Amino acid sequence: MKIKKILALMLAFVLVLAACGGPKEGEKPEETPSTGEETPTTGEETPSTGEETPTEEPVTIVFWHAMNGAQEEALTAMTKSFMEANKNITVDLQNQTGYAELQQKVTATSTSPSDLPTMTQAYPDWMFNPIQDGLVHDLTKFTSELEGYDDILEGFRKGTTIDGKVYSMPFNKSTEVLWYNADMLEELKLEVPTTYEELAEVSKKIHEAKGIPGVGFDSLSNYYTTYINAKGQTYDSNFDVTSDVSKEAVNYYLTGVKEGYFRIAGTEKYMSGPFGNQQAAMYIGSNAGESYVLEGAAGKFTPKAAPSPTGVTIQQGTDVFVFESASDAQKQAAYKYLTYITSAESQAQWGIKTGYIPVRTSAINSAEYQGSGSLIAPILSDATKNLYSNPVVRGANDAYREAGTVMEGILADPTAADVDAALTTFQNTLKGIWE
Secondary structure (H helix, E strand, O other): OHHHHHHHHHHHHHHHHHHHOOOOOOOOOOOOOOOOOOOOOOOOOOOOOOOOOOOOOOEEEEEEEOOOHHHHHHHHHHHHHHHHHOOOEEEEEEEOOOHHHHHHHHHHHOOOHHHOOOEEEEOHHHHHHHHHOOOEOOOHHHHHHOOOHHHEOHHHHHHOEEOOEEOOEEEEEEOEEEEEEHHHHHHOOOOOOOOHHHHHHHHHHHHHHHOOOOEEEOOHHHHHHHHHHHOOOOOOOOOOOOOHHHHHHHHHHHHHHHHOOEEEOHHHOOOHHHHHOOOOOEEEEEHHHHHHHHHHHOOOOOEEEEEOOOOOEEOEEEEEEEEOOOOHHHHHHHHHHHHHHOOHHHHHHHHHHHOOEOOEHHHHOOHHHHOOOOOOHHHHHHHOOOEEOOOOOOOHHHHHHHHHHHHHHHHHOHHHOOHHHHHHHHHHHHHHHHO
16 A cells, blocks of 8 residues: 555656646747847847847848948948848848938838838938937937947937937948148148138138138038037027127138138039139038048149147038837847947948048047048047037028028128128028027
């Protein structure tokens, strides 16, 4: 009897163990959903390292962009490298032809959120309304846990923050620098200007000696808002464009044009043309214009770059935004992609191949980038010290463009210009824009 009882107890114990074990033969084990919410592998919980997790399900993310030529080639190559390291993720790059077309498509598609891509390139002011409408994904948690996020230039990070939240990652960024004809300045024994006052004085001497304008500004909108910021003020709905600071900004340029030592791009649209043709000794424009500068100056003179003498410089270029309509799996994949394309290694290569500023300080200071032969690489640390962003508020994009239109109208006919009248009209126009 005792032996039978013992055998019965042993059999019961074995059955209990079997019940507590794995799935029965033919059954699938219980799976953890791969939405990224329960067991995230990157992004909001743990920023991605770019390494593939073999158990992840395949996912496709769509990226709308406006890169062309060498820039698109660089983006395609970088994306291909990312997909080779993350074989479960497919990045569908969709070129929207240009910035105007991209903006129009984002705006039009925002009325049908389900048709939006996973992410898009965009200027922050384009995204004001989509953000207000809750269509753009909040990246604050992702960036707060992203390793080395503080390595991204402070001016670029500030530009991604709207109403205290991070909505984008900086990508193809630029600022303004001073391009100058080194041979001409050396011949005339002139120093590279470092202030507005020096810029005017050097330009006057060039005009006297060579009969050409000393300098021109590529973007009149940038010129106006930069001058305002250099005076410690912000170009927003609270700024009075009829104020003394505004008049000073206009008259500084107007006087130079009247006397011949300043000029505008005019019908040539960009100052790199007149500069290359030696119709101006210097110009203030985007660092991303280096290839045009080199092409225009080839065989004629030695071009060089210096930090802009304006004291502060505008941070330009687009960021990458993720849309809320993306699935959780797509958002997780987007986190990985954003981590990869903004890494120091990727950004050093991006800067070398495209002329854009690497968004990370470590990438700018890397031996690879500094040894690339770029004219701007040696000066970028100084050129990006005091970056500013125009505020992302309702009407900001239109107000920015209107500043350039007003400046062009004044400078196109300097002898007939009525600054006070033009600025009064400007103020009235802005009321309708800001409101």
